[in-house]
Amino acid sequence: MHADPIGVLTGSHFMDGDHAACEGAIAAGARFSAGYPITPSTEIVERFSHRAPKIGATFIQMEDELAASIAILGAVWGGVKAFTVTSGPGFSLMMEHIGYAAMTETPCVFIDVQRGGPSTGLPTLPAQGDMMQVRWGSHGDYEIIALCPNSPQECFDLTIQAFNLSEMYRVPVFVMMDEVVGHMTEKVVIPHATEIEVEPRHFTSKDKSAFQLFAPQGEEQTPEMAMAGDGYKVHVTGLTHDERGYPSMTPETQDRMVRRLVTKIRDNASKICLTEEHDLEDADVVVISYGITSRVAQRAVEMSRAEGIKVGSLRLITAWPFPEHIIRALAPKVKGLIVAELNLGQMVREVERCAGGKCRVVHVGHAGGTVHQPEDILKAIEEVVR
Amino acid sequence: MSSSLCSLTAPANPVEDLLRTDRMPHIWCPGCGIGTTVNCFSRALIDSKTDLSKLSIVSGIGCTGRVAGYVNLDSFHTTHGRAIPFATGLKLASPDMTVVVYSGDGDLFAIGGNHLIHAARRNVDLKVICVNNLTYAMTGGQTGPATPLDVITATAPYGTYDPAFNLPYLVEAAGAVYVARWTTFHVKQLARSMAEMFSKKGFGFIEIISPCPTLYQRRNKMGDGLDTMKFYKQMSKTKHGAPTNEVGLTKSGEIIVGKFVDRERPDFTTMMHAYLNQRLGDDYIPAEAPVCS
Numbered sequence: 190m191h192a193d194p195i196g197v198l199t200g201s202h203f204m205d206g207d208h209a210a211c212e213g214a215i216a217a218g219a220r221f222s223a224g225y226p227i228t229p230s231t232e233i234v235e236r237f238s239h240r241a242p243k244i245g246a247t248f249i250q251m252e253d254e255l256a257a258s259i260a261i262l263g264a265v266w267g268g269v270k271a272f273t274v275t276s277g278p279g280f281s282l283m284m285e286h287i288g289y290a291a292m293t294e295t296p297c298v299f300i301d302v303q304r305g306g307p308s309t310g311l312p313t314l315p316a317q318g319d320m321m322q323v324r325w326g327s328h329g330d331y332e333i334i335a336l337c338p339n340s341p342q343e344c345f346d347l348t349i350q351a352f353n354l355s356e357m358y359r360v361p362v363f364v365m366m367d368e369v370v371g372h373m374t375e376k377v378v379i380p381h382a383t384e385i386e387v388e389p390r391h392f393t394s395k396d397k398s399a400f401q402l403f404a405p406q407g408e409e410q411t412p413e414m415a416m417a418g419d420g421y422k423v424h425v426t427g428l429t430h431d432e433r434g435y436p437s438m439t440p441e442t443q444d445r446m447v448r449r450l451v452t453k454i455r456d457n458a459s460k461i462c463l464t465e466e467h468d469l470e471d472a473d474v475v476v477i478s479y480g481i482t483s484r485v486a487q488r489a490v491e492m493s494r495a496e497g498i499k500v501g502s503l504r505l506i507t508a509w510p511f512p513e514h515i516i517r518a519l520a521p522k523v524k525g526l527i528v529a530e531l532n533l534g535q536m537v538r539e540v541e542r543c544a545g546g547k548c549r550v551v552h553v554g555h556a557g558g559t560v561h562q563p564e565d566i567l568k569a570i571e572e573v574v575r
Numbered sequence: 576m577s578s579s580l581c582s583l584t585a586p587a588n589p590v591e592d593l594l595r596t597d598r599m600p601h602i603w604c605p606g607c608g609i610g611t612t613v614n615c616f617s618r619a620l621i622d623s624k625t626d627l628s629k630l631s632i633v634s635g636i637g638c639t640g641r642v643a644g645y646v647n648l649d650s651f652h653t654t655h656g657r658a659i660p661f662a663t664g665l666k667l668a669s670p671d672m673t674v675v676v677y678s679g680d681g682d683l684f685a686i687g688g689n690h691l692i693h694a695a696r697r698n699v700d701l702k703v704i705c706v707n708n709l710t711y712a713m714t715g716g717q718t719g720p721a722t723p724l725d726v727i728t729a730t731a732p733y734g735t736y737d738p739a740f741n742l743p744y745l746v747e748a749a750g751a752v753y754v755a756r757w758t759t760f761h762v763k764q765l766a767r768s769m770a771e772m773f774s775k776k777g778f779g780f781i782e783i784i785s786p787c788p789t790l791y792q793r794r795n796k797m798g799d800g801l802d803t804m805k806f807y808k809q810m811s812k813t814k815h816g817a818p819t820n821e822v823g824l825t826k827s828g829e830i831i832v833g834k835f836v837d838r839e840r841p842d843f844t845t846m847m848h849a850y851l852n853q854r855l856g857d858d859y860i861p862a863e864a865p866v867c868s
């Protein structure tokens with residue numbers, strides 16, 4: 190279906206990434222947000238609090254991130270689309286509810302505008318240090334989806350995509366921004382509402398006695414939804430539960446349920462994964478990057494092409510599920526894969542795992558606080574082809 | 576003998592429709608008071624003619640946290656301490672819904688204490704039922720925020736020496752519009768009090784003093800469930816309107832019960848609508864309850 194025009198600011202705007210992400214959420218149909226202020230993400234909910242009363246939406250500022258991250262889940266079961274936003278320390282506090290959302294298959298969106306860590310770290314400066322935390326931060330086995338915009342335009346586009354994927358797979362989806370993307374101001378084009386595809390919530394039409402809230406449907410292995418007040422008398426619990434949602438703490442139920450939480454994403458990974466690829470066919474070396482780092486990497490790639498090096502680039506728009514199939518196909522064909530990221534070694538571990546020793550994997554890490562210099566990446570490219 | 580006594584089909588208990596009977600037997604111990612509170616809750620819903628299709632129940636974690644799993648309503652068993660913020664989101668998204676929070680003293684006042692005081696401050700229209708068994712029962716009877724002084728617990732083997740919260744006093748100070756306390760001995764009063772709270776807009780709170788014979792009473796040589804009922808009967812004194820600063824509990828002293836607070840204050844949603852209407856005029860589009868398409 191198309192976006193509800195009431196929320197869509199069609200036109201060309203000069204807008205930062207935080208504001209664009211807020212507009213993306215509204216265009217996607219988000220009508221509830223609960224927040225707790227934290228730099229550099231606060232502008233997203235500031236804008237939402239301004240916009241909400243004019244579009245039939247609700248914003249509430251909660252007492253902490255624990256509250257914000259579960260208030261949105263309550264709102265989702267009340268029938269609306271909902272999201273929250275945060276950064277490093279707040280993201281750490283939200284981990285339990287990411288697990289709860291995964292376990293209860295509650296569609297929702299978290300926007301993490303990453304800053305330098307650990308702990309209070311660098312509140313106003315960028316990093317990409319939460320990439321493993323977003324995947325593994327809550328306890329137990331589960332899968333999530335994480336998207337990495339590299340421009341304000343993508344903050345808009347991918348936030349819509351995040352909501353759509355969350356409804357399609359009943360899974361928490363993360364927009365992994367960083368301080369630079371969040372605060373950078375660029376042209377953002379917001380299309381007409383009829384040109385924005387929005388995934389509606391997949392409410393069941395099944396008979397009340399026959400419907401099971403956790404019975405998987407279709408290729409997505411994802412159950413249909415119901416909401417409180419619709420007469421289905423749902424039971425939702427973070428305990429291991431059967432298809433009816435009833436607690437069932439046996440190894441058999443645990444295996445059946447947790448395995449599906451994982452396979453519904455893993456089996457559909459090639460459908461979910463978005464990448465941007467350039468010159469991979471004849472490349473001797475490929476630079477892999479995501480988010481803001483991809484824009485520095487692009488400069489390094491241009492510089493090395495000017496030197497006559499056959500270099501390709503692969504940008505991870507979807508970080509999780511990790512596009513394993515692409516790395517596995519690429520590794521035997523190249524001399525090396527270079528992974529540039531604003532951390533001291535996170536997504537590079539996935540690249541190394543999937544490359545399986547078939548080529549060199551070189552990490553260009555950075556502890557955060559600013560972006561890479563293109564020369565740092567160029568040096569790694571030169572070293573691999575030498 | 577009359578034939579009706581020999582009949583194999585007993586008349587159905589009127590609360591059965593409100594229970595997920597396919598989930599019985601429940602996990603609560605013999606003598607535990609939580610089942611009694613669920614019975615009172617069910618009767619309060621029946622007596623108050625509450626629209627059950629527009630009622631949700633939200634629990635946290637612990638023995639009382641399991642209530643959500645046994646009632647045949649839209650029911651949410653959330654994370655430890657976070658029933659209230661979940662319920663806040665649910666209530667704001669679905670303003671026509673009656674949202675009941677049903678949880679224990681440890682869940683609501685220790686790990687969830689911050690959320691409780693802020694929801695009371697905002698006067699979010701939530702009906703909070705707190706079963707206070709004076710201990711962390713699910714994990715084996717450790718010291719909780721409501722455990723009185725000089726009580727033996729699993730983590731206070733020589734007796735507790737940190738003072739307990741006085742729950743009604745705290746909740747009144749934070750802004751609740753309805754505050755009452757009963758014990759599981761006071762089943763009629765409790766059911767009436769619940770029904771009264773359901774019909775009152777704003778943040779309501781009922782504390783129910785309830786036995787944990789397995790872990791609290793046994794360790795402190797206070798007898799079994801029946802002994803505790805006798806204790807409640809003997810030691811409780813009804814004082815409606817009692818100043819809440821005078822209702823703190825001790826290990827074996829008087830238990831003041833009754834309705835302590837019943838006052839008027841606009842709830843969160845009323846305040847929000849009034850302000851936004853005034854500031855935005857025709858530009859204000861209030862959020863409506865979603866309709867599933």
